Amino acid sequence: MNEALSPLDLDFDRRHIWHPYESMRDPKPAYAVASARGVRLTLEDGRQLIDGMASWWSVIHGYNHPALNRAARRQLARMPHVMFGGLTHRPAIRLARRLTELAPGDIDRVFFSDSGSVAVEVAIKMALQYWRARGVEGRTRMLTIRGGYYGDTFQAMSVCDPVNGMHHLFSGAVSEQLFADRPRARFGEPWDPSDLDSLKDLAARHRNEIAAVILEPVVQGAGGMRFYHPEYLKGARQLCSRLRLLLIADEIATGFGRSGELFGCNHAGVVPDIMCVGKALTGGYLSLAATLARPHVAEAISAAPGAAGALMHGPTFMANPLACAIAAASIDLLVESPWRERVARVERELRKGLAPCAQLPQVADVRVLGAIGVVEMRRPVDVAETQRLLVERGVWARPFGRLIYLMPAYVMSARDLRQLCAAVCEAAALQSA
Ligand SMILES: *Cc1c(COP(=O)(O)O)cnc(C)c1O
Numbered sequence: 001m002n003e004a005l006s007p008l009d010l011d012f013d014r015r016h017i018w019h020p021y022e023s024m025r026d027p028k029p030a031y032a033v034a035s036a037r038g039v040r041l042t043l044e045d046g047r048q049l050i051d052g053m054a055s056w057w058s059v060i061h062g063y064n065h066p067a068l069n070r071a072a073r074r075q076l077a078r079m080p081h082v083m084f085g086g087l088t089h090r091p092a093i094r095l096a097r098r099l100t101e102l103a104p105g106d107i108d109r110v111f112f113s114d115s116g117s118v119a120v121e122v123a124i125k126m127a128l129q130y131w132r133a134r135g136v137e138g139r140t141r142m143l144t145i146r147g148g149y150y151g152d153t154f155q156a157m158s159v160c161d162p163v164n165g166m167h168h169l170f171s172g173a174v175s176e177q178l179f180a181d182r183p184r185a186r187f188g189e190p191w192d193p194s195d196l197d198s199l200k201d202l203a204a205r206h207r208n209e210i211a212a213v214i215l216e217p218v219v220q221g222a223g224g225m226r227f228y229h230p231e232y233l234k235g236a237r238q239l240c241s242r243l244r245l246l247l248i249a250d251e252i253a254t255g256f257g258r259s260g261e262l263f264g265c266n267h268a269g270v271v272p273d274i275m276c277v278g279k280a281l282t283g284g285y286l287s288l289a290a291t292l293a294r295p296h297v298a299e300a301i302s303a304a305p306g307a308a309g310a311l312m313h314g315p316t317f318m319a320n321p322l323a324c325a326i327a328a329a330s331i332d333l334l335v336e337s338p339w340r341e342r343v344a345r346v347e348r349e350l351r352k353g354l355a356p357c358a359q360l361p362q363v364a365d366v367r368v369l370g371a372i373g374v375v376e377m378r379r380p381v382d383v384a385e386t387q388r389l390l391v392e393r394g395v396w397a398r399p400f401g402r403l404i405y406l407m408p409a410y411v412m413s414a415r416d417l418r419q420l421c422a423a424v425c426e427a428a429a430l431q432s433a
Contacts, residue, residue, distance in 0.1 A: 005032050005044045028384045031391060036063035039412045041396055049396040050416045052406040052424070057221070057253050059284030061333055062409045068283050071329030075322050084112070084318040091324035098331045099290060104263060105271030109298040111291045111311065112319035116252040116278030117151025119289035120214075122313050123248045123274045124155045127212035129311065130246060130297055133304035139211045143178040143202055143245070149222035150214065150250055159214055161223045164401070178202050178210065187218060187227035187267075187369055196235040203243055212246035212274070213239075217264030219369065221253035225376075225405050227369040230268035237270040246297065252278040252289065256331070257339045257410065260347065260370035273297050283330030288323035342410040346371040349414050350406060353421025362431045364402070373406040373421070375428050386427045393423035404428060 010032060019030055032044040039062050041049045054060060061068065075091060082089060096110040111126075113119050124142065131139040142159050149165070150156040157166060158175040167174055181198035185191050203210065217233050220226045240247040249272035254264030258280065261267050265275070274297060278289030302309045350373035357375050358366040365376040381399040390397055397406060397420075404424055408417065 004034075029387075031387075031396075038062040038064070039409050039416055043391075047391070047394070049391060049394055050412075050420050052395055052397040052408050052420045054280075054407050054409050055284050057258060057279045057407050058282070060256060060258070060280045060410050061283050061330065061337075062411050063284070065283065065333070067333050068285055068326055068329050071325050072285065072322065075325035078321075080322045081317065081320055083316075085314060089319075089321050089324075091321045091328060092319040095324045095328040095331070096290075098328055099277070099292060102262060102331070102335070103275060103292055104265050105294070107271065107275055107292045107294050109293040109295065111293070111313065112324070113289050113291065113313070113315050114317050114320070114323075115151075115287050116276065116289050117153040117156045118315065119252065119276040119278050119291045120150045120156040120159075120250060121153055122291040122311075123214070123250075123276050124212070125313060126274055126291065126293060126297060126301060126311065127246045127248065129301045129304070131211055133301050133308065138208060141175070141177055141206065141209045141211065143180065143199070143206070143210050143213045145180045145182055145199065145215055145220075147182045147220050147223045147226060148214075148216055148250075149220070150216075151252075164223065178206055182220075182226070183228035183232040185229035185232065186367075187229060189229070191229050191231040193231075193235070195229070195232055196239070199236060200239055203239055203245065207243055207245075210245055212248050214248040214250060216250045217254055217270070217272075218267050219254050219259050219264055219372065222400075224401075225367075225372070225374040225403055227259075227367060227372075233265065233268040233270050237268070237272070240273075246273040248272060248274040248276070250276045252276050256280040256334055257343050258370055258372060258407065260340075260343050281330070282323055282327045283333070285326045285330070286320070286323040288320065288327055337410075339410055343371045345414070346408060346410060346412060346417065349417035350421065353418055354406075354424065357425045357428045360425075360429055362433045363428055371407060371410055373424075375404045375424060377402045377404070377428065377431055379432065381431060386431070389427050389430060390423050393419075393426065395420050395423040397424060397427075 033041050034044045035042045041051050100108040144159040147161050150159050158177050180202050183195045185195050249265050251263050255277040273294050275292045282288050350368045354366050354373050357363050364378045367374050383399050386399050
């Protein structure tokens with residue numbers, strides 16, 4: 001069990017195991033991690049790396065946190081799993097209570113699932129069932145904005161950016177959705193109401209075909225790491241209310257403080273009809289997600305005649321008790337911590353630390369919001385080469401496309417943040433112009 005990995009094991013990995021968005025022919029190198037604690041990964045060869053990724057937005061408190069370990073051990077001793085059909089349990093009830101307390105406005109109905117993509121599928125299903133239950137036919141399309149990312153399952157993929165998403169690979173098999181232009185007004189810059197024209201225009205023209213508007217509040221994540229003006233979100237909410245469209249907010253990346261507010265929607269004081277959370281929900285321990293809804297959505301769906309009133313979803317590992325117990329402990333940890341100050345401190349350090357990059361001719365843009373720092377290059381980043389350099393400098397970041405970006409745990413010290421940013425600036429300087 002505890003034997004060290006050999007070069008043969010790594011060779012097996014290369015030959016037999018797919019990694020995310022990776023080919024099996026000559027895949028980019030994968031670094032073997034032996035353990036992780038706080039903000040540091042320890043590689044099999046003993047090297048320690050300051051982790052700038054928080055394992056894709058999720059490890060907000062750091063790895064191997066005593067409070068989360070304790071919650072996991074306690075629940076493990078009681079019941080790691082039990083089916084959720086016809087049964088219920090304390091961890092699910094406790095977590096759902098927490099989520100409904102924290103979620104904006106009157107959002108108070110919770111559907112648990114096992115990953116972010118599935119939470120988005122469930123949100124879309126809710127929107128479709130909502131209209132069917134009300135006897136309205138033909139409202140089956142989603143309206144969204146370009147540059148989005150909502151996951152890798154089919155309906156989620158259908159609303160991802162049609163160009164840099166994967167639509168061309170699956171054309172003919174993904175639903176054709178409606179895409180408004182990306183908001184131009186950036187977070188913290190002047191607002192221009194004409195930004196909403198494209199969304200308004202599509203909504204008006206296709207009003208009777210649209211089941212819901214889906215968007216990532218304020219931060220567009222894996223679709224390009226852009227931060228847009230909260231007024232856009234406010235305008236989208238008003239538009240949905242006026243045309244009686246449902247608004248789905250995908251808070252899977254933004255939830256739990258990442259952007260400086262507990263949820264992205266809070267920047268605009270907006271209450272969506274349906275909201276997805278995932279990623280940081282368990283503090284990065286286990287895969288768990290939830291789709292939350294306002295009462296009017298749940299009640300409309302449930303009012304359909306007979307069996308049609310049931311929400312037609314039920315994953316095998318729905319509300320997994322172990323994951324729910326850890327998630328409840330993670331939320332306790334978050335709300336009892338000075339997370340707002342911590343995220344603001346990370347933001348300050350990222351701003352300071354990444355500022356030198358902005359001068360480089362290879363760099364198109366540097367932007368920071370909350371505990372998210374982005375260096376956008378003019379050309380695609382050489383991922384393998386960049387990672388090699390970063391690892392040499394004792395840090396971990398995973399660039400994609402033209403982006404080198406950071407989303408550290410909120411607890412990272414100023415000193416570690418400085419080292420992280422310095423390594424990123426050095427990596428940016430070494431890219432070809
Ligand atoms: C990561 C992500 C998803 C998908 O979540 P998975 O758990 O990877 O399926 C959906 N939406 C957003 C905004 C995300 O960042």
